[in-house]
Structures are given as structure tokens and as C-alpha cells.
Amino acid sequence: MSDVTMRIWRGDPAGGDFEEYALEAQEGEVVLDVVHRIQATQAPDLACRWNCKAGKCGSCSAEINGTPRLMCMTRMDQLPEGPVTVAPMRTFPVVRDLVTDVSFNYEVAKRIPAFEPPARPAEGYRMQQIDVERGQEFRKCIECFMCQNVCHVIRDHEENKPHYAGPRFFIRLAELETHPLDTNDRRELVRQRMGLGLCNITKCCTEVCPEHIKITDNGIIPMKERVVDASYDPVGWLGRKIMRRPKRSPEEAAAGSSS
Numbered sequence: 001m002s003d004v005t006m007r008i009w010r011g012d013p014a015g016g017d018f019e020e021y022a023l024e025a026q027e028g029e030v031v032l033d034v035v036h037r038i039q040a041t042q043a044p045d046l047a048c049r050w051n052c053k054a055g056k057c058g059s060c061s062a063e064i065n066g067t068p069r070l071m072c073m074t075r076m077d078q079l080p081e082g083p084v085t086v087a088p089m090r091t092f093p094v095v096r097d098l099v100t101d102v103s104f105n106y107e108v109a110k111r112i113p114a115f116e117p118p119a120r121p122a123e124g125y126r127m128q129q130i131d132v133e134r135g136q137e138f139r140k141c142i143e144c145f146m147c148q149n150v151c152h153v154i155r156d157h158e159e160n161k162p163h164y165a166g167p168r169f170f171i172r173l174a175e176l177e178t179h180p181l182d183t184n185d186r187r188e189l190v191r192q193r194m195g196l197g198l199c200n201i202t203k204c205c206t207e208v209c210p211e212h213i214k215i216t217d218n219g220i221i222p223m224k225e226r227v228v229d230a231s232y233d234p235v236g237w238l239g240r241k242i243m244r245r246p247k248r249s250p251e252e253a254a255a256g257s258s259s
Contacts, residue, residue, distance in 0.1 A: 007084065013093065013094055032074075047096040052072070131179070
């Protein structure tokens, strides 16, 4: 069986470089399997973050051959021949080796007002199924933060981080703002303090999403339209006229109105 060569970035905030590790290839492995074998046999101090190994926790994000991917979902036999390069996500500060400090994202999350439903009517809350499906699309996010990593607004401009939420949180805001039972209004927040106007819709964030959320089609573009004009109502999510409409009143939502 042939060998595989891994070029893994090793270092800390003071600096670092790539180190090469040669191992015997094993059938059916993903990149995370190989990293674990390197830890077990050649570099016990190699730091990497992982949890579920099932593509659902988002912990093992890294740049593999220059592309942000989940290590646990990237099969070795589907990568081009030659050395496989594994580097930490570039947008976030390095802690050590492949581990980065993604706390910026959690600080942004704290600034988003929570879901706030109206008082529960006697007959209970009611929602249209189409509204349920739209919310489920956004909630597929596993917070791997790869969309944040490729967003050049924060990747190439550290000074933008205090003022720019990034694509992960624009879809969170879009989810809340289009929820028929939510009574909060965050449009001024996203425009004035979360930098929505800085986004130029490059679609890089959609292309790297492991859950295939159409971020630029379903989140950022509709949010930008709603900030400009809350009554704007072209064809939206999945071709239906549901995404860019004005938010319904709590009374309409509780009654199950499809206005």
C-alpha cells in the first residue's frame, strides 16, 4: 500500500511553519483519521480541535489544500495525489497548530437580540408549514465558521471585526427577522452596528458551507433588501414569495395568516 505525505502547520501566535509527516495510506480514511494517527505515532503534541467526527459539530474546520473544509468529512482518496496540506483557518488567531480562537463569533452572537414571541394565545401558536421550512433551512448551520473564514471583509481587514457580523450571523438575523412569531425588530441593528452594507455578495461563503445553506440567496441578499425597503417582495427562498416580505404582525402569525 502506498504512503501518504501530510504537510501540517505547526506553531503558535509567535509563528510557525509546515512540517511533513509520512504514513502508510489506509483505505477509507478521512483527513482527521490521518491527523489522529500522526498524534498517536509521530507528534503527540499536535493540537487539533474535533468532537463528533460526523460532520455535525463544526469543530474540525481547517484549510485543506487551501480550501476550508471539515477534516472529518474530507476523504483522503478524493484528494489529488501528492502531499496534503492542512492549515488552520486564516481569519482567526492561532492558538496552537490547527486550533484557532473563534471567540469573535461568540461575541457577535451575544449582540443579537433573542427570539421574542408574542403572548401565547389561548388556542396556542400557529405557523404555516412554509415558515417552518424556511427556519429549518437556516438552522442547519453547524457553526463551523468556514463562511466567516472565507469572507474577505474580515479575513483581509482585521479592523472590520468590531463592526461586521459576517455571513453566519446574517443568516441568523434573517432567520429571526422572517420568523412570523418574532416581535423584535433588528433591522437597524444589522444596518448600523453589524455592517450589512459591507457585504458585496461574493458567494464564497455559500460555496464552502458543508450544510449547503444558500447563504447569499436566502440570507444576506434578502436582509439587505429588507433593510432598504421592508415592503420589497420579489420571488425569494426556493422560488417562493416568502423571503423578502414584511414581517407579519403577531396577530396575523397567531392566526396562521399567509399574507
